[in-house]
Amino acid sequence: MSTQLKKDRKRKRSTTEDQEVSDSSKAKRQDKRVRREGKDEHNFSYQYSQVLQLEHAVSKFLESYKCIVDLSPNLKIYNKFVDNRENIPMQILPSLARHKLKLAAELRTLYELKESPFFKECLEYESKYDERDANAIFTNIKTEDIEKLSSECVDSRVMQDKLKGGVNDNGNDGPDGDDEDDDDAEDSYDPSRESKGGKWPPKLPEIKDPAIRARVFIHKSNINDKVYLSEAEMINAHNERLEFLGDSVLNTIMTMIIYNKFPKFTEGQLSTLRMNLVSNERIKTWSFMYGFDKKLSTNFDVTSDNASFQQGKQKLYADVFEAYIGGLIEDDSRHNMPKVRKWLSKLSKPIIQKLTEKNIGLQATDNLNVNAKRQLYSLIGYAALNLHYVTAKRPTAINPNTVVECRIGDGTVLGSGSGRNTKIAGIRAAQNVLSKKSALEKYAKARAAIPKTESIVRHDDKSIKKNNQQNEPSSGSSPSGNANKRIRLGGDGQFILEDE
DSSP states (O other): OOHHHHHHHHHHHHHHHHHHHHHHHHHHHHHHHHHHHHHHHTOOOOOHHHHHHHHHHHHHHHHHHHHHHHHOOOHHHHHHHHHOGGGSOTTTHHHHTSSHHHHHHHHHHHHHHTOOHHHHHHHHHHHHOOTTOOSOSSTTOOHHHHHHSOSSOOOHHHHHHHHHTOBOTTSOBOTTOSOTTTTSOTTTOOTTSOOSSOOSSOOOOOOOOHHHHHHHTBOGGGTTTOTTSOHHHHHTTSSHHHHHHHHHHHHHHHHHHHHHHOTTOOHHHHHHHHHHHSOHHHHHHHHHHTTHHHHOBOSSOOSTTOHHHHHSOOHHHHHHHHHHHHHHHHHHHHHHHHHHHHHHHHHHHHHHHHHHHHOGGGSOOTTOOTTHHHHHHHHHOOGGGOOEEEEEEOOOSSOOOEEEEEEOTTOOEEEEEEESSHHHHHHHHHHHHHTOHHHHHHHHHHHHHSOHHHHTSOOOOHHHHHHHHHTSOTTOOOSSGGGGEEEEEOTTSOEEEEEO
16 A cells, blocks of 8 residues: 555544544533523422412312303303393393303303313313323324423413503503502592592492392382391391491491501590591492482482482481492402402592691691690799680580680780690690790790789789889889890790890
8 A cells, every 4th residue: 555545544534533523522512502501491490389379270270160061051052041031030130241151151062062172181181190291181282382382481461461562661450450459559549630540539349249239229118018028038138237237347447547547646536537537428428429329229209309308317328338338348358348448548538638637636746845835934924914825716516626815914815726625725825925936025025024022913903003003113213123134035045134
């Protein structure tokens, strides 16, 4: 073999070996990359709470499907039933206006026609399940379809909302959201600002059960003449029991709202505020606002032709509002109680704000200076001045505020104050005088000019005052050494006695 041929073979073998090494290195790098990508793709991990919810949902799903198949008629029977509307019971009619019964009939139809293997496979899934088998049990899921799926775990609800355009920039449900109470938080609700619906009053929570909803608006007078009804049937045929329940719920919720909102209010202040919030007049106003007066069914004339009824208190309209609250609780107490609290909180907010701003008895006393009277007397008070407090206005049923005036012996009013009782009103009157620097300087100077022996004697008798004036020296000199003194109000609010 020639030397050149040997060299060519050796070079070819070397090239082949280098290529094999290169291919091997590429394969190893690719394998590492695949393993790394596989590791990134499998970073999903079930949360324990998530597992519990999923297992519960699957169980309820299968249970519900079995119930639908057992109870629902097929679509043919359903359509015949719907066509015969005159014989359909009243309490069922509202359900026919919704989609659920027809959906159930179509599911039963698919089951009978065996046109939907998916549901059949759902029912048989447990018997076919093998934890060692990674292949899908549903026949419509192909292996090649699984490869096309995203490796990112995305909440299907978020995905659906994005597809529908139902998620806003903040990630919250848009106008199509299911939560009717998410339009405003109960503490931040402002009736002057447009909410989602753009209307006041706040949206009325719905009573789902048509029978309960109908009973809310049936007055007892409609049932009294139904002698064929048993006592138990009569009791549950009108709204009085619902009114009883709603009255208790209304009082409890309003109590909790103001109790938490005003931690510094006394028991008396809280009682006054609650009394205004749950009064018949207030509740009647809300009842008219939602049109309950037009829905209420009675067995007597409530129109404008009935003068005696129109001139009365019309308490039955307040009662129907309480009955509606009771109906919400009887319908679904667990889910409706939070809704009722939010609704009533929004409804009462402007009333609470108005009452606490205008009713002095409901104003906080954080800025009350309990030593105001003592401080005022130490600055300007002496016996002859006769500084005293007079109740100028006493509380009434219409206006529960007390007004007290701070006066001196000749009847001059130095200041006044208002409060829920005489004590607070008197303190505020003293605070009012303390805020008048010119009046303080005037009377403090007068006090300083009076001899100590005279300042401790009260001159209530005018004749005594007159005699004292006649006995004063005509030279105009003061019997007190303080006559040549003048009083000045310092920058710190204290009075300073200086030589003139």
